[in-house]
Amino acid sequence: MMLNSKSIGNKIAEARKKTNLSQAELAQQVSISPQAVGKWERGESMPDIMTLNRLAEILAADLNYFSENFHRGAVDTMAYESVETEGQAYPADRDPKAENQTARSWDMSKGNWENADFSGLKNLGEQFSSSNIKNCKFTNSDLSGLILGKNNIELCDFSRSDLKGSRIQSSNLLKNQFDHCSFVDTDFSRSNIGKCNFSGADFTGARFDTGCFERNEMTNTVLKRTSFKNTEISDVIFEGRIEDCHFEGCGFYKVKFQGATILNTFFKYNRKFKKVEFSDCKVDRLTYAFLKNNEANLTGITLIEE
Structure with a gap:
């Protein structure tokens, strides 16, 4: 399957729903309009790599999640029990202020x-x-x-x-x-x-x-x-x-x-x-x-x- 706007849109929608975020709530955290999120999820447009990295942080997913080689079962096993920190939802075992959160491990090869x-x-x-x-x-x-x-x-x-x-x-x-x-x-x-x-x-x-x-x-x-x-x-x-x-x-x-x-x-x-x-x-x-x-x-x- 081509890793195109439709594929990425489906994955954004899937992860957003698992984190119990509405399109409007996700849009607010990314500083864009809810309409833009809707276009992503419908495959009408696609976020750039910097925004994808930001989405991975918000949705508690590795950036590899957006790759066609990512095992779909992995998203189901993620811990989404969250704590509220500055209006954002994070996994309970994650420190959003930790420096290494901005240097996530990702690999977009073989895509x-x-x-x-x-x-x-x-x-x-x-x-x-x-x-x-x-x-x-x-x-x-x-x-x-x-x-x-x-x-x-x-x-x-x-x-x-x-x-x-x-x-x-x-x-x-x-x-x-x-x-x-x-x-x-x-x-x-x-x-x-x-x-x-x-x-x-x-x-x-x-x-x-x-x-x-x-x-x-x-x-x-x-x-x-x-x-x-x-x-x-x-x-x-x-x-x-x-x-x-x-x-x-x-x-x-x-x-x-x-x-x-x-x-x-x-x-x-x-x-x-x-x-x-x-x-x-x-x-x-x-x-x-x-x-x-x-x-x-x-x-x-x-x-x-x-």
Whole structure:
């Protein structure tokens, strides 16, 4: 079953009734209108991840409760004998003021997420691995250290998010917005990345190994100490400053370096490299030697005089 607005709505309604809260009472605690709660429960809209976390606290449920992998019997065994604290109902054995109540353990991996707003999310770790994620928002999020394995991510918006130090493995990334994201020291391995917008993204120290990279927008991207190894690169235009980068064992198809300044960059054992087009590019002597050795078409390349 898809973990969509209808699925989450049913779970909100189920937990709300078990805590003996009306829609109006729940709405008051979340600081929204009763009509909004009604829309959630009917599946007409869905709360964002921050609100889901707040609902989990109010309804005395782990955030995993909203995941499709949550065992439904678990909600029936929860202790709902409650005490009143500042107008909110809590399980009798729970201290609502305890600091660790805001850091609940949750895992949203192995799920199907669609049309959800996760903007501003932090500290995901491996909590979204092995998931299908479509048309979701992750804008302005701190996703540093994110680990994605066997994910399918399509039509999602990660604009202006921090993904530095992440590991993206055996995943498909298709038609996503990654503009102005940080991918500093991020590893992409055995992944297919296509038709994504990486405009203004920072790939300093990023590594691409054994995958496909095609039809991606690379306007004003930062490529410094970036490596592409055993990667099929197609329908991509590289521009701007490319420094201390590494291209080895890659296949090139309809690739163009346009208006680029390429410095101290390694090219070796790349396939179909004769067909790569260089237009108004400047390179240093070391890079020029690597390009020539890789049988590049040097038309459109100017050697920088030292």
